[in-house]
Amino acid sequence: MTGTCCDATVPAPAGPAAPPVRLDRATIRIGGRTILSDASLTVSEGAFVGVLGPNGAGKTSLMRAILGIVPVAAGHISVFGRPVGRGNHDIGYMPQFHGRVVPRLDGRSFIAAALHGERWGLPCDWRWGRHRRHDAAEVDRVLALVRATHLAERPIHQLSGGERQRLLLAQALLGRPRLLLLDEPLASLDPHRQREVVALVNDIRRQLGIAVLFSTHDLNPLLGVMDEVLYVGRGAARLGPVDEVATGPVLSALYGTPVEVIRAGGRIFVVADT
Numbered sequence: 001m002t003g004t005c006c007d008a009t010v011p012a013p014a015g016p017a018a019p020p021v022r023l024d025r026a027t028i029r030i031g032g033r034t035i036l037s038d039a040s041l042t043v044s045e046g047a048f049v050g051v052l053g054p055n056g057a058g059k060t061s062l063m064r065a066i067l068g069i070v071p072v073a074a075g076h077i078s079v080f081g082r083p084v085g086r087g088n089h090d091i092g093y094m095p096q097f098h099g100r101v102v103p104r105l106d107g108r109s110f111i112a113a114a115l116h117g118e119r120w121g122l123p124c125d126w127r128w129g130r131h132r133r134h135d136a137a138e139v140d141r142v143l144a145l146v147r148a149t150h151l152a153e154r155p156i157h158q159l160s161g162g163e164r165q166r167l168l169l170a171q172a173l174l175g176r177p178r179l180l181l182l183d184e185p186l187a188s189l190d191p192h193r194q195r196e197v198v199a200l201v202n203d204i205r206r207q208l209g210i211a212v213l214f215s216t217h218d219l220n221p222l223l224g225v226m227d228e229v230l231y232v233g234r235g236a237a238r239l240g241p242v243d244e245v246a247t248g249p250v251l252s253a254l255y256g257t258p259v260e261v262i263r264a265g266g267r268i269f270v271v272a273d274t
């Protein structure tokens, strides 16, 4: 891959205390729909944030806006104090898996391919193509981080869903991002594998001191791990501690329909009256 395929904007230096993500009266519209309207929130450094909301609420669109792929219609979104823009090396992105055709590569080649611009869902990263001798070390580093060194030689079309998720997570960690955007990494995993993925992401977050936005349809696998929850619905967003946000009154107001939040056996059940 050459050095000409990404936006080559050089942003202004960020302040030392610039938060990983900040929305300042941000409005996001896509396909004629308003995903977020005049939303303001700040994700703290090193925070684990669960991103929740009904189907189509805009969780993916918000992540894509943070990546600079979906434009901000009004207001501002900044990442570590800099305006959003494509090809931001501070962000690692793991897109939602839609049952794509799995390439016939082994684990190491699959991750190495991402170094050369074939990362799923992301524009190419021009830095890596020029430094191939560092590639092997970088691939080994991310494989070790996700505890998947044993998958390096395995054909990925033979791997389980959980094993593939590890490799996708490894791809997202290439280039030492300071912010991870993980779009429904628990989809189609059983509860045991879900807990494994959450624990792994949390270990990596703590080890590297990075912030994580983790979208999911079930709050429960993230309980005890996430610092805050970000609910998205009907153009609004609410970020805060689980006990403050995952409540009947807050979610009823956000969803525009009566919502009951039931806590039982250390779990939280959100029941919407649809």
Ligand SMILES: Nc1ncnc2c1ncn2[C@@H]1O[C@H](COP(=O)(O)OP(=O)(O)OP(=O)(O)O)[C@@H](O)[C@H]1O
Pocket: 030, 031, 033, 035, 053, 054, 055, 056, 057, 058, 059, 060, 061, 062
């Ligand atoms: N490229 C696009 N063009 C037009 N509309 C889009 C596009 N991408 C998303 N949308 C619409 O924007 C809305 C938000 O979609 P998005 O995928 O962000 O929601 P989500 O909360 O991630 O949903 P899910 O939980 O089902 O994955 C939906 O109505 C969707 O149809």
